[in-house]
Each structure stands twice: as structure tokens, then as C-alpha cells.
Amino acid sequence: MDDFKGQCRRQLERSVEERIKYGFFRNYKPVLDDEPFRAFEKMGDYRRWADENLPRYLGYKIVENKFLKEIDNREE
Template sequence: MRKLIYKIGKIGEEEQLRLDFEDGLSRSVEERIELGFIPMKLPIIDDVPYRVFDRMDDYRKWAEDLPRWLGYYTEKNV
């Protein structure tokens, strides 16, 4: 990310890949780590810092209301 390279016109896939690698290698480790993490607010999951369930059935009832894209679902809810 230190130097700026301009290319006029469409470049090939291999050239784009080479430029992407050069850009990545020019970054420090701290920059790579900072760019590698994406903070994301998960509804329902992040509402409280932790949850305690007395029984597994209580957990399953709670998990039934979660959006499917979070990955918490049972085979019967597919």
C-alpha cells in the first residue's frame, strides 16, 4: 500500500494477481492483521455477554429463533 500504480486499460488476470501480491507484501504485519478482521454485530448472539441454560432443551428452544444464516439450526428446521 506504499506506492500507487496506475494501469490504463484492462489488465490481464495474471497481472492483476501480481499487483495484488505486491500490494499485500508491501504491508506490515500490523496492517495485515488490522485488515484481516472485520467486526460484525450478530443479532441475538451479541445481546448479552454470555448465556447459561439449565437444560439442553432450553438451549434448543432459544436456538430455534436464531436466523438460519448464523448456522444454528436443527435438521428438522431445514
């Protein structure tokens, strides 16, 4: 516990810029990070694409839900 408290104290001594710089790390996400952007006409199109193309461990999958189906199919 003393080690943890020491780490917290050292972190608070850093500037905000240093905390932001060292507080985040980039984690490569297969398929998602391979293109600069993707655009879809409807949210349902995106969900189907994600379900078919993204690895399951990223947590994307189609959830069977009547409310979501209504949102996906509505005309904007």
C-alpha cells in the first residue's frame, strides 16, 4: 500500500501535460485501425458490418433488441 501511495504522490507532482502524455497508451484494434474512417448510411449498416468483420474479443456483436431494430430501420 505504501508503494501505491508513493506512486500517487509522484503522479500528482507531474504537470498536467505530463500526466496526459504518460497516462494513455495506444492499443491497436484489428480492422478498426486499418482505415482512416468508415461511413455508413444507417446505424444498422454499421452494426451489421461490425458483427461480420470485427473480432469478437473487441466486444462488437449484434444485440437482438426490438428497440434497436426500430432505430436501425427508421428513415431520417
